[in-house]
Amino acid sequence: MPFEQELQVAKEAVRKASLLCSAAQAGLVDSEKHDKADKSPVTVADYGAQALVLSTLAAAFPNDPAVGEEDSSDLRKEENAELFSRVVEYAQKVDGSLDAESVLAAIDRGKHAGGSQGRFWTLDPIDGTKGFLRGQQYAVALALIENGEVVLGVLGCPNLPVDPANANSEKGSLLFAVKGQGAFQAPLSEIDSATKISVDQIDDPAKAVFCESVESGHTAHGRSAAITNALGTSVEPFRMDSQCKYAAVSRGQASVYLRLPTRPGYEEKIWDHAAGYIVLQEAGGRIADTFGNPLDFSLGRTLKNNKGIVATSPAVFESVVKAVVDSAE
Numbered sequence: 001m002p003f004e005q006e007l008q009v010a011k012e013a014v015r016k017a018s019l020l021c022s023a024a025q026a027g028l029v030d031s032e033k034h035d036k037a038d039k040s041p042v043t044v045a046d047y048g049a050q051a052l053v054l055s056t057l058a059a060a061f062p063n064d065p066a067v068g069e070e071d072s073s074d075l076r077k078e079e080n081a082e083l084f085s086r087v088v089e090y091a092q093k094v095d096g097s098l099d100a101e102s103v104l105a106a107i108d109r110g111k112h113a114g115g116s117q118g119r120f121w122t123l124d125p126i127d128g129t130k131g132f133l134r135g136q137q138y139a140v141a142l143a144l145i146e147n148g149e150v151v152l153g154v155l156g157c158p159n160l161p162v163d164p165a166n167a168n169s170e171k172g173s174l175l176f177a178v179k180g181q182g183a184f185q186a187p188l189s190e191i192d193s194a195t196k197i198s199v200d201q202i203d204d205p206a207k208a209v210f211c212e213s214v215e216s217g218h219t220a221h222g223r224s225a226a227i228t229n230a231l232g233t234s235v236e237p238f239r240m241d242s243q244c245k246y247a248a249v250s251r252g253q254a255s256v257y258l259r260l261p262t263r264p265g266y267e268e269k270i271w272d273h274a275a276g277y278i279v280l281q282e283a284g285g286r287i288a289d290t291f292g293n294p295l296d297f298s299l300g301r302t303l304k305n306n307k308g309i310v311a312t313s314p315a316v317f318e319s320v321v322k323a324v325v326d327s328a329e
């Protein structure tokens with residue numbers, strides 16, 4: 001099967017990073033958090049997960065570059081020495097061969113510019129850091145992009161119940177897909193026992209369950225309420241952080257994920273969507289931006305030709321996209 005080795009390495013890297021994140025989330029203290037220059041939060045777990053995943057990829061595929069969200073510049077500053085030593089401790093607990101220097105080097109493997117040529121990985125070590133800090137949903141998101149197209153994706157969702165129908169079932173789900181091979185889910189505790197997943201077939205948008213970001217700064221909550229109203233349902237979207245929203249639609253827990261721009265200049269990052277995108281496509285879903293245009297992952301580190309996201313199961317796609325486009329007028 002194409003990408004068999006890549007999938008195996010990516011699943012194991014995401015599993016290990018998810019373990020690190022769960023351990024850190026359980027007892028996170030103030031010295032393990034930091035605000036980046038853009039004021040967004042980052043934690044020991046974001047850095048530790050990026051170090052683990054990118055060092056694992058470097059060992060297996062030394063010639064593959066990576067586009068990662070984090071870089072080591074803040075960790076190298078004297079004032080963040082304590083944060084840095086905690087990152088190294090967490091990384092070492094999972095991979096004893098990592099030391100301070102190799103942690104920094106691994107994190108900085110994520111500086112690739114992306115683009116339309118060749119292949120590269122893209123990693124969000126914690127997608128939904130704000131959800132992570134609230135003790136809620138987040139995802140470790142890793143994807144492989146070849147000649148501008150997403151060909152493989154793995155989502156580690158440490159707090160997502162394995163059984164979509166039972167919120168009290170074991171927490172920790174791994175979702176993955178390779179282009180043309182379908183989408184699968186396994187418990188994070190047993191990543192080799194995977195089952196196929198697929199989207200729902202609801203064709204009446206009034207009956208569709210919608211989901212969206214918790215953060216009002218990441219998606220326009222008022223506009224989504226207007227869209228659901230226009231489609232004949234007064235039920236507002238349920239809110240969840242991170243690419244777990246792609247997971248929810250991929251396994252039929254929701255029919256629609258809306259991400260509606262709040263700031264005109266914001267460009268969505270490729271690591272915030274690539275893994276969820278391929279998992280959802282392979283589960284039978286459809287994805288466009290808020291103008292109905294296909295997502296273009298070939299333009300560098302951001303989706304600069306797209307605005308927002310509309311991700312749905314197939315039978316409601318056209319009507320939901322139309323309602324989203326109409327809501328902009």
Ligand SMILES: Nc1ncnc2c1ncn2[C@@H]1O[C@H](COP(=O)(O)O)[C@@H](O)[C@H]1OP(=O)(O)O
Nearest residue numbers: 040127128213214215217218241242263266272
């Ligand atoms: N203005 C914005 N619009 C959309 N997404 C944003 C915005 N600001 C940050 N994000 C990204 O949203 C993601 C979380 O999504 P969600 O709210 O659905 O959980 C984060 O990766 C975050 O990016 P960053 O990784 O730079 O912090």
Ligand SMILES: [Mg+2]
Nearest residue numbers: 124127128272
């Ligand atoms: Mg993110």
Ligand SMILES: [Mg+2]
Nearest residue numbers: 069124126127
């Ligand atoms: Mg992140």
Ligand SMILES: [Mg+2]
Nearest residue numbers: 040041069129
């Ligand atoms: Mg971030």
